[in-house]
Amino acid sequence: MKHQRRLMVAAMTLPMLALAACGGGGDEETAAGGGGGGSTDCAASDGEVTLNFVTWVPGMDQVVDMWNQENPDIQVEVETTPAGNAGTYSNLFNGLEAGTAPDLSQIEYDSLSSFRLQDGLQDISACEGVSEASGDFVDWTWSQVQLGDDGVYAIPQDTGPMALFYREDLFQQAGITEPPTTWEQYYEAAKQLKQATGAYITHFPQGDANWFTGLLWQRGASLFELDGDQVQVNVDSPEAQEVADYWQRMIDEDLVATNLQGFSPDLYAAWNSGQVASWPSAAWGYSTIRDNAASTAGLWRVAPMPQWSEGDEAAGNWGGSTTAVLSGTEHPAEAAQFALWLNTDPEALAMANELGGLFPAANAGSELPALQEGVEFYGGQEIFSIFTEASSQVDTDFTWGPTMTDTYTAMSDGFTAALNGQGTLSEALTDAQAASVESLESQGVQVAD
Amino acid sequence: MTAVAPPTTPSSPAAAPRRQGRTAVRSRAWIWFTLPFLVPFVLFYLLPIGYAIGQSLTKTERTGGIFGETTTTFAGLEQYSRVVTDPAFLNGVGRVLLFGVVQVPVMLGFALLLALLLDSAVARLKRTFRIVYFLPYGIPGVIAALMWAFLYSPQLSPIVGLLQDGGLDVEFLGSGTILWSIANVVTWTYTGYNMLIIFAAMQAIPQSVYEAAKVDGAGGLRTAWSIKIPLVLPALVLTGVFSIIGTLQLFTEPIVFRAISTNVTSSYTPNLLAYTTASANNYPLAAAMSVVLAVATFILSFAFLRATSRRSGL
Structure with a gap:
């Protein structure tokens, strides 16, 4: 009986030990909190x-x-x-x-x-x-x-310096002989393409808030500033709003596909069938298209990112x-x-x-030798020279927020409303601004007014 | 457990101590039988719940700048007031409630109908159809969601393609339709499972009751309505409670559909929101959401049980 009781006690204390272990973990964490940052x-x-x-x-x-x-x-x-x-x-x-x-x-x-x-x-x-x-x-x-x-x-x-991947054949069918160099031209090209071929110029991926952030980066919008003691949140700055308004117009006029999620089989099907004709994307995107739109080999080309003002040389970065x-x-x-x-x-x-x-x-x-060669899928074009050039044009001051997950989540949720006509991209940025502030405060970080 | 005493009263005072000793041993024996259940139950159920409740009462404070040192402090009900005033959370709750009000009765109606059909079918077909109806439940939730995602996909779905050829432009994953597309997947998965519970209850109805009904001149429909359905009511209530719990925890289908649809926000269902919040390292808030969700589930389940208790006898 005594033996049994001992076993019982052992069994009953097990959970408590586990509880103590949890507490121990907590203490350790705060201790590390002091050491890791300082040493x-x-x-x-x-x-x-x-x-x-x-x-x-x-x-x-x-x-x-x-x-x-x-x-x-x-x-x-x-x-x-x-x-x-x-x-x-x-x-x-x-x-x-x-x-x-x-x-x-x-x-x-x-x-x-x-x-x-x-x-x-x-x-x-x-x-x-x-x-x-x-x-x-x-x-x-x-x-x-x-x-x-x-x-x-x-x-x-x-x-992931960004440039424009586009279907040269579809652009030419629509009478666009040169890739657009400004975003205004890109908008005009979208209208021409839609009319001549029925294709969307690109898709607006609801889940890729980091893609949209790459576009904001190119516009010179600095979303966050860290000054040591506090964070300044500028997610809905005038520059960012300008980018939002631009894409809002594309959505309103039905010039971009709104029901294709990024990196989805549906998007790939649309690439293959020629329903989507370009993608402003990062250097690594070359393999995304190559591997998922095999039937369009040889038809894609790469051009530098369209600019906000003619003659500018600014690139964004994605990933x-x-x-x-x-x-x-x-x-x-x-x-x-x-x-x-x-x-x-x-x-x-x-x-x-x-x-x-x-x-x-x-x-x-x-x-690297591999980056000097022409790429067969892109009709032998030496596409990496464009990305290398873009890389040198990426704004060095761009700063990420310390709670980027929440910023992205709020943006993406706002995109859903915008893509359904129940909101705007501009509102998505306003929401993301508020969510970023709230999220930072929940982590005990001071936010500048 | 001491209640399980022998039915005979002690015949003599001398026998009493011995019997008490034996009862004492027996009363301890239950511990050994329940330990295999109790230990994991405490470790993996009660403890995490306690931990979550504890966490939900805290908040993070930071000294020494943006990347300074953090301390976890007691915050009372601060996180809870945030949860119950968060429009995203409330919208999510509203969405799953709407979902449940429509989907649960439809699914249970189907399950009952199938059980009745199965019960009246000939023996050979019974076995085959029981398995066929149950089959969807055997497919893991994520796989089922992926399969349906393909069938709903605007670009790849053969169904959408056929409908388009017929001049019908259907968007299964559109902002107004996706909730009901999800409801369809859930119905497809769980109808067979619920049917089996109801069917089992039907099998337990004594043959004599049917014979009595036959003598009274009741036909098939009359028997179903006046005998089978009232007698399987407890099973129906049970499946109802399971379904309410499942509805509030809706998670797999939305998160899988998010990969192909542009219409699933991070707060689409309360469970998804808690997951998103935890992924963003806001554990206290995510814990508070989980606790609120659990309490809401308890209240709804018990309210349902209460409301139906008079008729179901449960």
Whole structure:
């Protein structure tokens, strides 16, 4: 009986132990909250080191194999996951809270601030070679990984400078011989196309708020300003409203497809059947079209982004990632060393470009042989020279908000109303402004008036 | 458990202590039988609920600038007042209620009809159709939603294509139609499941009741209306409660359809909103939403049980 009672007690205390464990986790988290942000030293570890690296770039495991062969003392284990916003970020945030996060992860530029806000990033500015590398990357990418202070919170991996993919044949059928150079011309082209071929000039994807943000970026709209103590939110600035009004007119006049979600089988079907004739998109979009609209091979071309004023040279950026060292790693020096190699070594860059279709953030990357050649799917056009040029025209001051998820969500929800004629894109921006402020306040961040 | 005492009264005072001892052992035995249930129940059900309630009463505060240090402080009912005044949350609740008011009666009506048909069919067909009706429930929710998404897709669907050839321009995923397209998927999935519960209740009706009805001269329809339906009422109420709970938790279909439709917002259903909120690292608010949703489900389920208790006997 005594034995039984002991077992009983053990069984009953189990849940309490679990409860205590939860409490313990909480304490640890606040303790880390103080340490992770402040510590900037970067000491090398002794002996053999194993690093975990989360990424969703296809073929990255093969690039890492190359590193592992050359660096027996620093072995990297790749974990391939779904894209960040498809669940991986949530897992990382949970892992950071529980103390089980990997040493390194792929993180997109627009999410770096969110990770910093949850104290998830290790400042690697003191690690060997990191600060010196600032000149090795396209200008705007380096300011993005600094997040408004002196630290360095990630190494730029790839970028998504934007240009216009268009169906040359459909444009010509509609009597458009030169690709539009201004947004006004693009609007005129949309009308001509619709009339002559019945095709929409493009689709307005309800879910791709980050696409729309790329367009705002091109217009010079700076959505956020971080001044150390507080955040200024300018999501509905006059510049942003101008872009919203432009696309609202396209929706109102039925010149863009409103029922095609981005990256959906429906969109691909519409590309293949010629119902949608262009896509203002990022460098990496070349493989999206190539792989999903195979029946239109040879018909697409790439032109620089239409401008807001004739003669301007501004480009936006959509997507692109960094390699970030996460707080809680025991080997920041080795992790930083690997991240630097991964994103600057010519062989690694070439391989990541070949297998993963990455458009490198490193300056050296633009000289990759593969990026100098004509691309068959685009009629042999040397499309990457356009993206390289666009990359140099991306506004370096653009800053992401620390709660970008909520900003995007509010924008997308507003897009739904606009696409149904129950609201406008301008209202979507107003909502996103309010949602961003509310979200920042819920995270205890001060918002400037 | 001590209530399960032997029916005989103690015959002599001397026998009493011994019997009490045995009852004591027996009364402890229930613990061992319930442990396999209780431990996971506490660990994975009660504890998370307690944790969520705890979290819902907190908020995050930050000192030392934008990326400064955070502390979690007690905030009372602040998150709850935010939830109940959030138009997005209330719209989502309104949407699922509208959905439930229409979809649940339609589905249960179908289930009852199918059960009645099955009950009156010949034995060989019974077995086949029972499986056929039940089959959709065996398909995982996400797979079913993906399949229907294809059938609804404006570009790829063979149904939409055929209708267009016939001169009918139907948008299954349009802003006014998508809710009912989702209702169709849910009905398709769960009608067979509910039918099976009702059918099982029908099988339990004693044969003598039917014989009595026959003697009284009742035909098939009369038997169905006056005997079968009243006697399976408890089962109908049970499926009703399950359906109310399921409706409020609507999540899979909207999130799958979001990949192809431009008409599903992040707050389309309350459950989806809680998920979105948690993904944006606002755990206290997401916890408060979940608690409000759970309480609403309890209230609705019990109100339904109460309203039907007189007739169903449950």
